[in-house]
Amino acid sequence: MGQWHRLVEPMGLLYGDAAVTAVRQGTAQWLMGGDVAFSAVRLIEGAQLSAPRPVSDIPAGWQGELARVVAPVSAAGLPAGAQVMGILNATPDSFSDGGQHDTSEAAVQAGRAMVAAGCRVLDIGGESTRPGSAVITPAQEWERVGPVITALRQAVPQAALSVDTRNGLVMERALAAGAAVINDVTALRHDPGALPLLAGHTCGIVLMHMRGTPQDMEQYAVYEDVACEVVRELGERVDAAEAAGIARSRLMVDPGFGFAKTAAQNVELLRRCLLLANLGCRVVFALSRKRMIGDMTGETAxxxxDAGTQAASLQAMPLGQPVLRVHDVPGMMQGVRVWQALYAAKA
Structure with a gap:
């Protein structure tokens, strides 16, 4: 478990003038260098969780762990500040929008609309990773996403392009075509060549938490403490990336909602998402239209x-500079702007 044996769980969030005053008085600290402060914590050592305590009562031996959740995060290849990432699946079998963007023309039209709505990041995927999805070859995946990347690079040059792939061949070609971010649902575990390949580039990288594969992940949804275990397992992937020569400033982390997690575990992970601050990386939330939203709302389609997606995604807003990956960009942009009008008042 190494450096991830100890975790700090921020609590008691404060916003606006109340946050500014509390930080000045020493009764709160800024979370991930952002606009939200926390006034209390739980200290977690192994399986032991302390009772909540004020930040002014943190033992001296925990200053290193506290520093991780206070330190600002880097932009990691994307524009600074909270960002909405628009989903463009160039696949015939994605669970929500399969077949809608599987031509360059359709993808460009959708991408332009997302950018017009305020989106500055587009995530292009060519392989469905829904539970039980079919496996395709890297070459087939590139046939789907290559033309889309090229067309979008020309049509919306102001947008950063992310490519959702676990295959080194697709990563290499996507970066050559102008992609700014590689988004890997396996946290660079699937392709042995991915880590050394990306160490030779400067792109941003999203490491997502998942156990097993999209075909068998549901059997691995066994946790004692899902929130702590997800953070620690992601921490191990951060360590692996750094050991391969990838700077932490290039890394983002995605807790992998819906991947090797039950409905109850997804809710618990979302409820305690502030634990992700321990990783010292920008956080990506990819909740859009997932089964867990249906489980919580009763909506089967x-x-x-989208409304449930927006409500759940806003839980990430206190985490420094979150990236919210969604299908409905206009709706999510509205949600972010309302949240910022209410709470982003740091002075």
Whole structure:
């Protein structure tokens, strides 16, 4: 478990003038260098969780762990500040929008609309990773996403392009075509060549938490403490990336909602998402239209889950400079702007 044996769980969030005053008085600290302060913590050592205590009562031996959740995060290849990442699946079998963007023309039209709505990041995927999805070859995946990347690079040059892939061949070609971020659902575990390949580039990288594969992950949804275990397992992937020569400033982390997690575990992970601050990386939330939103709302149609997606995604806003990956960009942009009008008042 190494450096991840100890975790600090921020609590008692403060916003606006109340946050500014509390930080000045020494009764709160800024979370991830952002606009939200925390006034209390739980200290976690192994499986032991302390009772909540004020930040002024943290033992001296925990200053290193506290520093991780206070330190600002880097932009990691994307524009600074909270960002909405628009989903463009160039696949025939994605659970929500399969087949909608599987031509360059359709992808460009959708990408332009997302950018017009305020989105500055587009995430292009060519392989479905829904539970039980079919496996395709890297060459087939590139046939789907290559033309889309090229077309979007020309049509919306102001947008940063992210490519959702676990295959080194696709990563290398996507970066050559102008992608700014590689988003890997396996946290660079699937392709042995991915770590050394990306060490030779400067792109941003998203490490997502998942156990097993999309075909068998549901059997691995066994945790004693899902929030702590997800953070620690992601921490091990951060360590692996750094050991391969990838700077932490290039890394983002995604807790992998819906991947090797039950409905109850997804809710618990979302409820305690501030634990992700321990990783010292920008956080990506990819909740859009997922089954967990349906489990919480009773909505069976994925395309009708956007309001639930927005409510759940806003839980990430205190985490420094979050990236919210969604299908419905205009709706999520509205949610972010309302949150910022209410709470982003740091002075």
């Amino acid at each position: 994925p395309a009708a889950r």
